[in-house]
Amino acid sequence: MMQAPTQAVPGSGDRIEFPFEPPRPDGELLAVAPGVFWARMPMPMQLDHINVYLLRDSDGWFIVDTGLNLPRTRELWELVVERHFDGLPLKGLICTHFHYDHAGLSAWLAERFDAPLYMTHGEYFTMRTLAGPPPEPLPEALVRFYLRAGMPRPRVEEMFAKLRRDPFMPPHPTSFNRLREAQVLRIGGRDWRVVIGEGHSPEHACLYCASDRLLIAGDQLLPRITSNVLVSDIEPEANPLRLWLDSLDRLAALAPDTLVLPSHERVFRGLRPRVAELHAHHAEQFDIVCAHLREAGAATAFETKGRLFPRQLSAVEDMMALGEAIAHLSCLRYSGRVRRVLDDDGLYRFSLAN
Numbered sequence: 001m002m003q004a005p006t007q008a009v010p011g012s013g014d015r016i017e018f019p020f021e022p023p024r025p026d027g028e029l030l031a032v033a034p035g036v037f038w039a040r041m042p043m044p045m046q047l048d049h050i051n052v053y054l055l056r057d058s059d060g061w062f063i064v065d066t067g068l069n070l071p072r073t074r075e076l077w078e079l080v081v082e083r084h085f086d087g088l089p090l091k092g093l094i095c096t097h098f099h100y101d102h103a104g105l106s107a108w109l110a111e112r113f114d115a116p117l118y119m120t121h122g123e124y125f126t127m128r129t130l131a132g133p134p135p136e137p138l139p140e141a142l143v144r145f146y147l148r149a150g151m152p153r154p155r156v157e158e159m160f161a162k163l164r165r166d167p168f169m170p171p172h173p174t175s176f177n178r179l180r181e182a183q184v185l186r187i188g189g190r191d192w193r194v195v196i197g198e199g200h201s202p203e204h205a206c207l208y209c210a211s212d213r214l215l216i217a218g219d220q221l222l223p224r225i226t227s228n229v230l231v232s233d234i235e236p237e238a239n240p241l242r243l244w245l246d247s248l249d250r251l252a253a254l255a256p257d258t259l260v261l262p263s264h265e266r267v268f269r270g271l272r273p274r275v276a277e278l279h280a281h282h283a284e285q286f287d288i289v290c291a292h293l294r295e296a297g298a299a300t301a302f303e304t305k306g307r308l309f310p311r312q313l314s315a316v317e318d319m320m321a322l323g324e325a326i327a328h329l330s331c332l333r334y335s336g337r338v339r340r341v342l343d344d345d346g347l348y349r350f351s352l353a354n
């Protein structure tokens with residue numbers, strides 16, 4: 001019997017669709033479901049915005065993520081509360097993860113509106129640990145991590161000098177309410193279940209409402225750009241890319257027509273096709289890495305980074321790109337496809353395991 005060609009049904013999640021135009025980054029709120037609102041906070045960088053979400057409860061509001069610690073973002077939050085909260089209080093501030101576009105204003109919001117912070121243990125303590133500039137002088141173990149990866153010492157120093165001048169390094173609230181996997185937050189008549197993801201950050205919280213098929217996804221599932229997944233000196237033997245791909249598979253198991261509310265770009269449907277695209281993207285990166293190792297015989301992570309990201313990078317971008325290259329090499333190494341040797345010159349050299 002002939003199989004009828006499969007048709008992608010609009011709204012079913014068979015393909016990626018963007019049902020809304022984004023709100024303006026000026027305090028405008030856009031309802032994406034009853035009591036669930038999308039707003040945008042501007043960012044002065046290449047990725048020029050972050051999405052934040054507002055959940056209306058019977059007697060107040062919850063917000064998810066904060067935007068950067070900048071005067072303009074604070075102004076916009078004042079305006080949103082004044083214009084849209086109907087005099088009701090901010091009951092809680094939920095941060096999906098510790099990155100400063102997501103949690104950068106948590107201390108200010110918690111203080112200004114007297115609201116508790118909700119965050120996972122992993123994210124909260126990572127935020128506290130990384131608050132403030134890098135230590136001076138840099139610890140030898142940290143420098144060694146980058147040197148072993150093949151990064152020249154002056155580049156390591158340049159990178160951390162830049163990080164020391166970072167203008168967004170935010171303060172943080174001194175207490176928090178811990179979010180855990182599968183915990184349920186009852187907000188606005190909905191049950192929002194905490195779904196933890198790993199790889200982009202240590203214990204990233206998504207919120208899933210099964211009855212209305214809504215997923216507040218943070219950076220765990222973005223519609224077009226890829227979230228960075230990197231290895232750093234803090235956990236040099238980590239395998240975050242494996243954790244990341246496994247986390248994506250857990251999200252792909254949610255209802256196919258789920259409306260995904262991501263932290264960047266547009267609200268979308270089609271989590272399964274998007275997860276498939278992300279798997280394909282990383283499979284391609286693995287192929288590039290393996291082709292490079294085949295040709296070179298052996299290579300450092302820094303050389304592999306040059307192959308994965310051939311354009312000129314700023315010092316901080318270079319650190320992210322190197323971290324991504326190591327994440328791919330580590331994933332291949334843990335799966336047995338690549339091996340790593342510490343050479344006499346103190347460099348880790350990677351080669352195909354044959």
Ligand SMILES: [Zn+2]
Nearest residue numbers: 097099200219
């Ligand atoms: Zn992030």
